[in-house]
Amino acid sequence: MTFQDKLSKQAFAKAKNIIPGGVNSPVRALRSVGRDPIFIDRGKGSHIWDIDGNRYVDYVGSWGPLITGHAHPEVVEAIQKTAEKGTGFGAPTELETELAQEVLQAYPAMDMVRMVNSGTEATMSALRLARGVTGREKIVKFEGCYHGHSDSLLIKAGSGALTLGIPTSPGVSTAIASATIVAQFNDFTGLEDIFARDGQDIAAIILEPVAGNMGVVLPEPGFLQKVRELTKQYGSLLIFDEVMTGFRVSYGGAQAKYEIKPDLTCLGKIIGGGLPVGAYGGKREIMEQIAPSGPIYQAGTLSGNPLAMAAGLTTLKILQKPGTYEDLERKTTTLAQGLQSITRELNLPTWVNSIGAMFSAFFTDQQVKDFHSASTSDVELFAKFFRGMLERGVYLAPSQFESVFLSTAHSNDDIVFTLEQARLVLKSIR
Numbered sequence: 001m002t003f004q005d006k007l008s009k010q011a012f013a014k015a016k017n018i019i020p021g022g023v024n025s026p027v028r029a030l031r032s033v034g035r036d037p038i039f040i041d042r043g044k045g046s047h048i049w050d051i052d053g054n055r056y057v058d059y060v061g062s063w064g065p066l067i068t069g070h071a072h073p074e075v076v077e078a079i080q081k082t083a084e085k086g087t088g089f090g091a092p093t094e095l096e097t098e099l100a101q102e103v104l105q106a107y108p109a110m111d112m113v114r115m116v117n118s119g120t121e122a123t124m125s126a127l128r129l130a131r132g133v134t135g136r137e138k139i140v141k142f143e144g145c146y147h148g149h150s151d152s153l154l155i156k157a158g159s160g161a162l163t164l165g166i167p168t169s170p171g172v173s174t175a176i177a178s179a180t181i182v183a184q185f186n187d188f189t190g191l192e193d194i195f196a197r198d199g200q201d202i203a204a205i206i207l208e209p210v211a212g213n214m215g216v217v218l219p220e221p222g223f224l225q226k227v228r229e230l231t232k233q234y235g236s237l238l239i240f241d242e243v244m245t246g247f248r249v250s251y252g253g254a255q256a257k258y259e260i261k262p263d264l265t266c267l268g269k270i271i272g273g274g275l276p277v278g279a280y281g282g283k284r285e286i287m288e289q290i291a292p293s294g295p296i297y298q299a300g301t302l303s304g305n306p307l308a309m310a311a312g313l314t315t316l317k318i319l320q321k322p323g324t325y326e327d328l329e330r331k332t333t334t335l336a337q338g339l340q341s342i343t344r345e346l347n348l349p350t351w352v353n354s355i356g357a358m359f360s361a362f363f364t365d366q367q368v369k370d371f372h373s374a375s376t377s378d379v380e381l382f383a384k385f386f387r388g389m390l391e392r393g394v395y396l397a398p399s400q401f402e403s404v405f406l407s408t409a410h411s412n413d414d415i416v417f418t419l420e421q422a423r424l425v426l427k428s429i430r
């Protein structure tokens with residue numbers, strides 16, 4: 001069947017009139033790849049179908065949560081069974097303790113964890129907690145790392161290496177922005193300079209230990225260890241935002257892979273099994289400062305929602321099966337290396353960063369190790385690649401600066417199919 005998007009076009013026209021940009025989150029509008037979005041009808045395993053009837057191998061997985069694939073029968077059953085008992089009570093259920101237990105077992109740096117409803121909420125709450133327990137105001141984040149859209153974190157670097165943050169968006173208060181210092185990923189010397197100047201006022205460093213929101217960028221050997229040491233030296237907290245990497249680069253996240261114990265960890269995406277969940281946790285003496293055991297306020301009407309807890313718990317149980325992560329990594333490597341050998345054959349410069357069940361292939365001749373090097377990628381070429389793949393039945397994240405996500409549902413045939421399409425598309429656009 002040839003690609004069609006008549007119904008998606010109609011649906012988008014309707015949505016645009018009453019929802020800003022026609023979407024409830026900006027990336028869905030596909031603007032950076034120069035086309036309109038397709039509207040999805042359903043998903044099953046590694047595939048999604050749009051409302052025009054096109055089928056795609058899906059590498060977005062709802063932007064990371066669906067590591068067991070779409071509509072996994074066990075996850076669907078857990079949600080259905082839980083829903084029959086009611087969808088929420090605003091009172092505790094045992095499901096919350098059960099999911100907390102599973103999370104703590106996988107992340108030994110955490111003694112306690114609090115559930116929230118999104119990754120944004122998790123990082124925002126972790127920052128408030130860090131400021132509250134240290135009595136300091138300043139935060140360090142890295143350019144290119146994304147931590148949700150709360151004001152303190154919607155900040156980019158100003159000009160020069162050592163600058164206070166400037167808002168990425170109108171509406172972010174400059175007072176809040178000026179409390180956020182922007183550093184460069186993998187640049188430890190720059191970070192030392194920041195601490196030499198402001199260390200006594202820095203409440204926390206927040207980072208994606210493996211960056212996934214400027215495309216996948218790995219920490220250089222020793223970088224995370226040095227960051228851990230520096231924060232200890234200055235009495236600042238180290239916050240790992242593992243909303244994307246948690247249960248994805250390994251079951252225990254990047255902190256297990258790189259053997260670092262952060263003071264606080266933020267989770268989301270996979271722990272909700274496709275439903276809205278976030279979480280933040282850490283050392284007991286820090287976490288006990290949160291209300292009602294402590295004075296630092298944080299709350300949520302739907303936090304710990306039973307449907308979300310059930311979906312998350314079931315997803316984690318599926319992931320605990322022996323061999324899961326070896327298999328995910330094998331498939332990811334096959335696809336990543338396959339893409340790289342095709343681009344080599346075609347003389348298209350690319351740089352691939354791959355870990356666990358995520359990778360990015362950057363159209364650049366440089367080593368990608370930070371925001372600046374990622375930005376050298378040929379985004380026009382990526383846009384053509386995206387559109388070609390879409391029309392040939394492969395749904396990639398619609399930006400050069402996103403990760404490809406594999407799931408347990410992807411088959412070897414899916415990967416072979418994807419590489420075949422990639423070869424045809426890349427041949428036609430190079």
Ligand SMILES: *Cc1c(COP(=O)(O)O)cnc(C)c1O
Pocket residue numbers: 117118119120121123146147148149208212213241242243244245268269278
């Ligand atoms: C997705 C993401 C967030 C934000 O999570 P939302 O659920 O979209 O609010 C925060 N941090 C990282 C690293 C993410 O990938």
